[in-house]
Amino acid sequence: MPNLLSRGLFNLFFGSKRKAFEKLPGPTPGVLGTLGDFIGPNPWDVCARYGREYGGVTLIWMGPSPGLVLNDPAVIEEILLTRRLEFEKGNIGTQIRPTVGDTVFIANQGEDWSAKIKVEPMAQPWAAAWLAALVGPLQAAINESVDALLKEPSIDLTPTLRRLTFDGFAVAAIGEKTPDSVFEDFMLLAKGADARLQAKLPLRFVSFPEGFEAAKERFYGYFTERVRRARAALNPSAVDLMSWTLREMPTVSDAWLGHILGTLFYGGVFSTSTTLVGAFHQLQKYPAAEERLAAEAATLAGAPLTFEWLRGAPWSEAVAYEVLRILPAVRIFLRTPAADTELAGVKLPAGSTLMVSNQHLHRDPSHWKDPETFEPSRWLNGGTARDPAGSGYFFPFGRGPRECVGAPFALLFLQTALATIAARVKVHVDSTEPFEEGFFFGVVLPKGVTGRLIARPSQAASLPGSVHPSAAVKTA
Known part of the structure; x- marks a missing residue:
């Protein structure tokens, strides 16, 4: 909490402005408002804490400007x-x-958005057929990566x-992996x-990495050339x-399609791969869940994976x-009023910061049983219908019409990757302690999650140099 002098200075300069928001709970502002709360801790943890301490709507101050942290569905x-x-x-957008x-x-x-979504390939009626046809090629790409990682x-x-994940996205986008x-x-x-x-500075003072423009030309040019050839x-x-x-x-x-294909990677590679890291970390922590996944995936036994198999693989x-x-992977969705507006019973000026938080709602004990426990069985027997993606207490891809257009592809990729990898190997994670989380490209960044792949017994005989799981555990 800001000290007495800091609180006094804020009230001296902005006390009259603060009166209009006195009905809303929130941390006591200091001379910098409540920005100090966000210095050090991850912002999503701060937003979740506000949800626990202050309820669904928390008043914050970005310096002299009011804002809201929202944990109210x-x-x-x-x-x-x-x-x-x-x-x-x-x-x-500017960033x-x-x-x-x-x-x-x-x-x-x-x-602007309406025009773009109408021509977005993944929003077309035929996108469902594209997804169904992708499963086999994605399995092959992931298996190739697993072969290399076993070494x-x-x-x-x-x-x-x-x-x-990048390599899998490349197969989905253009039918083959790309050069390094x-x-x-x-x-x-x-x-x-x-x-x-x-x-932390105005963007005019932030430099691009050396070679940025040349890399941009090469990156999008690569996909445009692939389109021309195709x-x-x-x-x-x-x-x-x-x-x-x-x-x-x-x-x-x-050029348009080449650009769309290039941006597909920015739309999902970081979030999807982060989710896979989290999955294997939790599966190591809860071995019964991992064993059940391996048992379900074992029915593949070298057979090609199909969309029909995925539909019949509930675990x-x-x-x-x-x-x-x-x-x-994404725990805060930012919004700002385009004009002065009223929300949550107060009048907000245009440009106010609104932080839509999902971390607290995803773990709200009033809604979820044992919310801190990784328990996949909660999604069986109608669980996905009770809490569909994009609902009030479960919106990893956002909510409403602007929910991530790539969400169906991300879910297909995640399930394909989990089944393919679990059929071949156990992903051993060195530590089940909570991993450190950072931030990269708007997505949570797991840090220090190390481990190795251990071939399953049915795979070990055909994989040169592979280690039997029991032997690996004994030497760990």
Whole structure:
């Protein structure tokens, strides 16, 4: 809590402004408002704490400007659903536009977003068929990555699963993995956006990494060239997003589709790989859940994975949902009123900061039984219908019309990756202590989650140099 002098200075200068918000609970502001609460701790932890301490609506002060932290499903529904046209995403477009361009993700509400979503490939009626056809190619890509990782004595799961996810996304996007140089350009552009997202200074003082513009030209140029080649020799049976879009939307330009394919990686690689890290960390912590996943996946036994198998594999789906509940990759959704407005019983000026928090709601003990426990069985027997993604207490991808357009693909990828990896190996995590969490490109960044892959007995005989699980455990 700010000291007496700091509180006094805030009241001296802004006390009259504070009176208009006195009905709302919140931490006592000091000379910097309540910004001090966010210095040091992760912002999502602060927002969740506010939900526990102050309830669904917490008044904060960003210096002299009022804002709200929202942990109330009804008020969140207003912002993201019923009154969504009144609220924009704030300055995130300015922060990441140099990396991703003018995409549907950062588009303004109303006609700008509406026009972009109409031509977004993953929002088309045929996208469901594209997803169903992807399972086999994704399994093959993930198996190839697992083969390489089995040779590593130790891995850092965050960068390792990030690359595995990137390669899987490449197969989904263009039908094949990309050269290492494309991934390197992808990361350089992401670091440029991340520096702007985390900047404590005006953006004009934040420099891009060396080689940023050249990397951007190469990265998006790579996908544009792939589109040009695919259009010249269109494969009627190819199931990647590029080929499917060219068949269904033949008038789109090469540059436009190349850019859409490139931004697919920024829309999901970091969040999806983070979720996989969280899943394997929790599965190590709760071995009964891991054993059940392995048993379900064992029915694959070298057979090709299909969409029908996934639909009949409730435990791998439940594991995916449960990690999205307990460790969502995105835990704060920012909004700002486009004009002066009234919300939660107070009048907010245009540009006010609204932090929509899901961490507390995903673990609210009034809604969830044993909320701190990783328990995939809560999603069986109608659990996904009781708390569908995008509902009041479970919105890892956001809520309403602007819920992440790639959410169905992310869920398919997660379930495919979990089943494919569990069928081949046990992901041994060195420590089940809570891992340190940072922040990168708007997504939670797990730190220090190390481990190794251990071939399952049915796989060990055919894998040179592999170690029997029991032997690995004894020497751990």
